[in-house]
Amino acid sequence: MEKIALLTDSACDIDEETINKYNINILSFRIIYRSGEYIDKVEITPKEVYDNMKVEIPKSSLPSMEDMEMVYKRLEEENYTHVIAIVISSGLSGTYNALKIVSEKHKNLTTYIYDSKSTSVGEGIILKECGKLIEQGRNFQQIVDTIPKIKSNMHFFFVFGTLEYARKGGRIGKIPGTIGEILDIKPIVYFDDSYGVCCTYDKVRGRKRSLNKMVDIGKKFLDKNQCEVYIVHGNAEEDADRVHNMILQLPNIENIHMIGQISPIVGVYSGPGTVGICYFTM
Template identity: 35%
Template sequence: MFFCFYYTCGGFFRQPALWAFGKACAHLNPQKIAVLTDSCADISPALARERDIFVLPLKIIYPDKEYSDGVDITPQEIYQRMPQALPTTSLPDGGTLLSLLDEIKSQGFEKVIAICLSAGLSGTYNMVRLMAENYEGLQCAVFDSNSGSLGEGCLALEVTNRLAQGASWEELLLLVPRLRENTQVMFSLDTLEYLQKGGRIGKISCIAGTMLQIKPIISFAPDGQLASISKVRGRYRSMDEMAERIRAMVPTDGTPYTLATAHGGCPGDLEYLKNKLHDEIGCATHYYEGEIDCTLGVHTGPHLIGCGIQILE
């Protein structure tokens, strides 16, 4: 879940809110365009309300009960039940999506930009696309983020930034694919145990990696699937390498950019990573930080740490 901070190279400042809460927000958006995303975008409820972002929760399923990601279960509750209880994840509920679309229409919006979890990881994008594009009374454009967590969230948040600046529907349709190409995120895993349990790596690889304290750094491949981009021995070395990779992507010609960080139950590691990126965060146009969602946490286990950059235009 993202929280929003504003910086300049001279330090921290709070920007007055550009968005109101609730139905009045539609009146501040003359384009009458709503933004829809799913719970894997890791946008906090408070920030979603501030930006008038509608969030569709994925499903977390235990043998005895089904939950909605971020609604009636938190990542911390999932981590506390690990490793004895390991849930599965599933697509959002179709009825919930229809209810969200009904709510969007009832608030006076006429169009929807939807940013969804990578189709390489989930069927959420295809489900939303099929249902939203056939929903009467709203014009919907549904985008595959080719990402999740930091990447997906930054896309949705930047769309709201541009809406506040007066961007038109046509401009947003051209903007989202460009932003998607200019967004890079990466994560460091603390353990290989949950990837092994989910069948994503073999047991022997898991045991060897654990014994050697291997901390894989993963990112999203062009097809939207997770892929290893580096393997580092030691937790702090993995965070150091992520910071170096992000630092190398920061524009040197003054082009504006957004930085984001997120953690899965390891706020101390988040502070370490932020300190490594102190100067880059200080000069970012926007900086978002937050917590990893339940869905990603199920597959990676606790203590996931991530960072990302989005080059703006």
């Protein structure tokens, strides 16, 4: 009989209830300062990272292969037979390739690693839906076959407070930077499905308009389908609340999930002021 484990990295953002309910295993990134390094979401919180960014912008490193080995050994000891791993975009991190190397050493576990070509709730929603399918009794292959459909139903957009951190971290992808920032042009950003890097969906002038535009974009999904909506932010709770209140006025909202702070591993590059909205069509 199949026993399926769910695995992800700490760039994933989803609520603790979901993590506990579906026993999601998390591989932790490291947040690195000149004074030392910290385990993401264990030894340092998103708020601490954002608050300290004016003093020092940390670096990050992917989960160690030793940590991956330890998780796989534990899953074998717990008599799991299969692993479904949903990981941060390979366009942002080497986690996908490292985990693939480790998983191939563990022949007793049949592993499927899915490159989310995204991050944050872009990973979390897929994991949550996989957890539901396991709970419903679907087998490994049925769940694996369903993941691309789950992915296609997610529409994730976000706005940075500033492009400074993405530019310094080299993770700005295909977003035009300096000129637009001088003119207060705020790009609405999404992840490209081919390469998993940040691209510009639209551009507006000013912070308030950019947040309003993300809500307007959602209308084209909500006009046709019921949606669950997920909202994340980087030390921008007030703006996240404002977006939440605007979305409440729209039709076909199944649920709105206020996930809270974006993972520090994402926050290192997105910076404070980031607000993200994911429309998940039902």
